[in-house]
Amino acid sequence: MNVVAPDLHRERAEAVPMRIAVVRRIVQETPDTATYWMNLRRRADRLAYSFAPGQFNMVYVFGAGEVPISISSDPARPTCLAHTVRATGRVTNLFPSLSLGDEIGVRGPFGRPWPMREAAGGDLVIVAGGLGFAPVRPALYAAMRNRAHYRRVIIMVGARGPQHMLFARRLGTWTHTLRARGVEPHLTVDIADDAWPYGHGVVTTLFDPAHLDPRMTTAFVCGPEIMMRFAVHELLERGMGTHRIYVSMERNMQCAARMCGHCQLGPAFVCADGPVFRYDEVAELLEEEEL
Amino acid sequence: MRFLDREGLGSLLARLVAEGYELIGPTVRDGTIVLDRIEAVDDLPAGVGEVEGPGTYRLVRRDDRRVFGFAHGPDAGKRFLFPSSEVLGTIGRRNGHLTAPPAEAGAEGRRAFVGLRPCDLHAIEVQDRVFRGGPEPDAAYAARRDGAFVIGVNCTAPGGTCFCDSMGTGPVCTVGFDVALTELDHGFLATAGTARGGDLLEEAGSREATPGEAAEGHRLLANARVHMGRSLDTSDLPGLLYRNRRHPRWADVAERCLACGNCTSVCPTCFCHDVVDDVDLAGETATRVREWASCFSVEFSHTAGMEVRTSREARYRQWLTHKFASWIDQFGTSGCVGCGRCITWCPVGIDVTEEVAAIRADDGAVALEVGA
Known part of the structure; x- marks a missing residue:
């Protein structure tokens, strides 16, 4: 198969230098995940830097190396850059020991973004699971800023439990704000407690209450592969076309320049051909184990 | 001349x-x-x-x-x-x-x-x-x-x-x-x-x-x-390998493969690499070093706290399919130049031409159990 996306804007990076960023604010999101807000240190870098929703940076921690981390902040404010990081590997395990004022390296942005323009004119539904909320949050920001471009904007978020819901501090205020700005929030957790006022169950249980209009909808889906597979199948069952569904894939990336070979998913280099793919480009690949 | x-x-x-x-x-x-x-x-x-x-x-x-x-x-x-x-x-x-x-x-x-x-x-x-x-x-x-x-x-x-x-x-x-x-x-x-x-x-x-x-x-x-030691039928190799991702031969070759990475080392086109940090004792200078990597190692596919290709079967399939099929999608050329070094230097003598031929001979066969 060929991965082609003539309709998508694709960044063609010229030799991208490593820029130095300073950690300015740390927000603990869940027991193992925090959002690190940072500014690029040099003014020239701040002025030059911009990104599109769904893109990622190679983030460098001194002595440990680089990891690909999606950008979770508002693309309209690229000087306030946020990365939401779960401490889980050699490099990311060093994030919890970062303090305010510490410096890290940032190379990017890389990758194919969410197709905000292709989704315009109809309904936009964003489906996120767990840490998958981070890469779609910039798309949510962008949709809110350009609310008139879309008919309905729906965000569905699933997490294991209330304590695993990202960006969820003052959840009541947040959902209220979203509704006030014309976004329909639908939240659910696999395991709820008595204080949890939203849905209970996996993220696909949110599809019926949302009353999606398959003819008019574009879906951005991001989460663990198994979650994306189930979410996409539910969307397809409701009559959505495979070319209106987009997923964000995750693989090991060490260069972000189609060179190191680690991020291959079949014929695709996820770092450059993705991380966002139109579902029909990768449908066959997602059905295989250990690809 | x-x-x-x-x-x-x-x-x-x-x-x-x-x-x-x-x-x-x-x-x-x-x-x-x-x-x-x-x-x-x-x-x-x-x-x-x-x-x-x-x-x-x-x-x-x-x-x-x-x-x-x-x-x-x-x-x-x-x-x-x-x-x-x-x-x-x-x-x-x-x-x-x-x-x-x-x-x-x-x-x-x-x-x-x-x-x-x-x-x-x-x-x-x-x-x-x-x-x-x-x-x-x-x-x-x-x-x-x-x-x-x-x-x-x-x-x-x-x-x-x-x-x-x-x-x-x-x-x-x-x-x-x-x-x-x-x-x-x-x-x-x-x-x-x-x-x-x-x-x-x-x-x-x-x-x-x-x-x-x-x-x-x-x-x-x-x-x-006419004195080539080996030959390979190259007709539609991408189609053959893509439609046979669940072929039983992958499990068969995985039984013999040691996942040692000799083949990727001697392969003149294998380009995969790691980038690692080497820090001096004073902790003041980190040297960024690029080193050859092999898709036969488990950690090669490490992503978000886990490995994608844990089974040897999946790793062999990745290597062979990349070499003969997805390489063409990626770079417009086969990743195999037919030098045969991977066959010579494989410690157990796995022969890519034989593996591909075995898949072709039983094109469409599906393993009863897939993956690990």
């Missing part, structure tokens, strides 16, 4: 040395023919031949004094143009502040490769697409590549694991050479691939080849084509 005698080749090499080239050519070491620094034509392995088979490599004495009377050892141009370990740059840390100075272009000398095979020349073209054709061309690779002078040698003694004829890459040099030679008993037929190569052939005292010499060259190369 030109003719160059043994002294003429010596003179050509001497001229390259005089111009400041480091000569890299075949020479005998540790019971194999390796590519290494040579000084002159006398360092070439005169009268040495090879026996290659699955998991088998040994040198034999030839009954002539030919200097290219073998196929190839484990080395190709790769380890010189894409070194197994290479410093990309350094990151400094002082008082909590990081510095990331732009990488300096290495001041490496120019190299002249002597005796690369047609498969090796194709392999370099394949790696060019990887390291120079992407969004961020590798400047250091490009400098090494542009500085290289290449003397290719057409194969008159293909090895027992060679199948370049099937892959369309040999046994005759067609790309990527300044000068190409065909070795005859008393000297070399020589063709220039570049103006620079033509000039050097003149300066080295070559003469027009006689019709008899040219005919002998044709005969030797035609003979080489």
